[in-house]
Amino acid sequence: MPSQSQPETIAVAMSGGVDSSAVAALLRAQGHTLIGLTLQLWNQRRLAGHEGMPEAVQGRCCSIDDVYDARRVAEQLDIPYYLVNQQDRFEAEVVKPFVSEYLAGRTPIPCTLCNNHLKFDQLLITARQIGADRIATGHYARNHFDEERDRWILSRPEDKSKDQTYFLFGLTQDQLSRTLFPLGEMQKPAVRAMASEAGLNVATKPDSQEICFIPGGDYSTFLKAYLDEQGEDLPDSSGELVTTTGEVIGRHNGIHSFTVGQRKGLGLTSANPLYVLNIHPDSHQVTVGADEDLMSRDLRADRVNWISVPNLARGETLRVQIKIRHRHEPAWATLSSDGGDDASAIFDTPQRAITPGQSAVFYQGDEVVGGGWIY
Template sequence: MATTVSSVSKQINPEVSEVIAVAMSGGVDSSTVAAMLHAEGHEVIGLTLQLWDQNRLAGKPGVPDAPKAGRCCSLDDVYDARRVAETIGIPYYVVNQQDRFEHDVVQPFVNDYLNGRTPIPCSLCNNHLKFDQLLLTARQIGADRIATGHYARNEYDPARGRWILKRPADRAKDQTWFLFGLTQDQLAHTLFPLGHLTKPEVREVARESKLHLTDKPDSQEICFIPGGNYKQFIANYLDEQGREMPDSSGELVSTSGETLGRHEGIHNFTVGQRKGLGLTAPNPFYVLNIDATSRRVTVGPESELTSPILHVHRLNWIAIPGLNQPRRAQVKIRHVHDPAPALLEPTVGPDGSDRVKITFDEPQRAITPGHSAVFYDGDEVLGGGWIL
């Protein structure tokens, strides 16, 4: 049976008419969500968060003259979102959140790299800005809930008295790894209308809705990093802020402590990196560990890149209120990582904060400090945290 706008949206949200604010990024997914909910009879309001000035850092080394296609949150995306809103016939507003985005996402991104960690800005943005600010704005304009184009599902479980976040029907588009930080209040007031659809079905709904961006490619680059060169971005950003690049140069060492060479700064590396090490050897070296205190970068063969254990802090629990005893789960440590079976054990950090020790059944490759680890029980997201 052909996918239609009305039949799909009724399967997802068969409730009475509501006022719903749709987070419109200018992509096909969020645009289709707006069209679906409007066709269902809801009062839809389009909102776009203006997060970063795409002309910022212009003229600095490595910054392209014009924004590259494929970057999210560009001025072209705002134009596309506005045009979709006009096509559907809904009100549309742009909400300026540039200052908060810089404080909550850009600055932690830069500081993490300078301290030898590899951050995930999209998770930071979702957890600390997007859903929080969208809900606040939606309530200010009288909306009952918000809706986004994320590929995820959520539902209320009366037996547990909790809102549950679940993986979507289209596993290739699963975005739950980026959403582990959502609170119960945020989940209770958020709709994920695409959770039961595949990407081809979404594009078909967009086509039926006569949206001009039906075939628009998905965004790939980090929105605030022109050209995708994060090392150059850090240098340019610090220069703009009047800050000097800290001297974090040091030694490249083997696991036995042998000095193999020198490097120009720990921010140039991430665990699992193979290229750009400046070492010549019969077999390739990989970055195994980055020590910000000693400024040492440990390298070794790929066989030493795996580990069975990691520790996680700054936890957020969704399907359960917390972890009081060991339990089995599947753990995902990067966006393209298949959740791997593991044992979760509650621990306490030196500061008294809750932590989780994760022991995988099989050692995992390139466990990266600064990334998030998300815990699953089948389709359900138990919770997650940040890798130490």
């Protein structure tokens, strides 16, 4: 592969934020031929005004304002820029699976679904079509080719506070081989300083926090609005709230309103705090209990993507640290597999709220061994 310092044609994924804009400025200064690409994923005006949904849609990831900012940066850097409409594919591969997962009582991660199934795949397809050798993104991650293992390796970045490898576990060897992460060796303040020195207007722009199609993180309201738009009713999944012994202590209006570890919104009064322990889609029962009941050592994941190793053979075990949510501190565990795309793990110490639908990402030091979806 060409080195990052050797001039080449690179497609830069431009989100309109400071990180991807700084990447474009950095690679431009290094003499590369750049083409700016932005994926249009969701119509921000869609669902606005539906019951409970806000009229204003500013400030979300991938908003129309971000598109304007990305185009403006491309003009400042004097590079060609293309907006690629992928709204239909985004709805089919991210939004609809998200809705299905929530209705089934699981808690999916839309940003990981988007990275795994759409963004990198489509960016590389478009890059090939326009003659670009590789793509570059503003993700905080590192990758390199290990000749001894004959594999591309994904690793945590220098700035651990901005680590985004948890959302990138689904990248394939081919995708890693054609992707640059120029910010992997940088700290966030230095990135902002670089953008400022390049004269980019986005140098002080705040980072986007909200999911592009779910304002305020109100999943339940979004589900109702989306299904209404589709001419569908919210399925009746109302049922019983039960204790760990099976005692019925209340009722709920639908399993889509809950996630494992949830405390608020249970509609129960109790001398001690109660939390959601399990969601049972078949019976519509939601089991609640004490905080200590959320602790578990067992984890199962499917659709595992292996990165630093080609696979894990049946009967083979691997010592890893596992991250079960974005802000979770990776915990030591023994990982095993059936030889397919399923994996099981036993943590050395119990972990809180291992949640179906979330990602489990396996690490050895800074390297990403692989990851899958908790079930």
